[in-house]
Amino acid sequence: MPAKSKAQQMAAGAALAAKRGKRKKSELKGAAKSMVESMDEKQLHDLASTPQKGKPNHVTEPSR
Template sequence: MKAHSKAQQHAAGAALSAKRGDTKVGDLQGASKEMYHSMSEIELEELASTNTKNLPDRANED
């Protein structure tokens, strides 16, 4: 699964950092906190590794 925006990729990276123990879970906010609780480390790694070159800053909320 690839990230749909730079914001989603960034949130996944923060959640992955907490999942690996590099960041405190209490420091997470919003989407990254939800991702931490609902996704596996492998899923987070896939999202966080998405190339951001052609991604929008934020995804459209339709």
């Protein structure tokens, strides 16, 4: 599952680092904090390895 934005890709990278023990979980904020708890290492790797080229900075959810 590729990341939809640069922000999502970077949050996944931070969560992956915390999952691997290279960063403290207490340092995480926002989406990265929830990602580390709800996703496994393979899912985080797939999101984090998405190239940033051509991705928007942020993607907003459409209003319902």
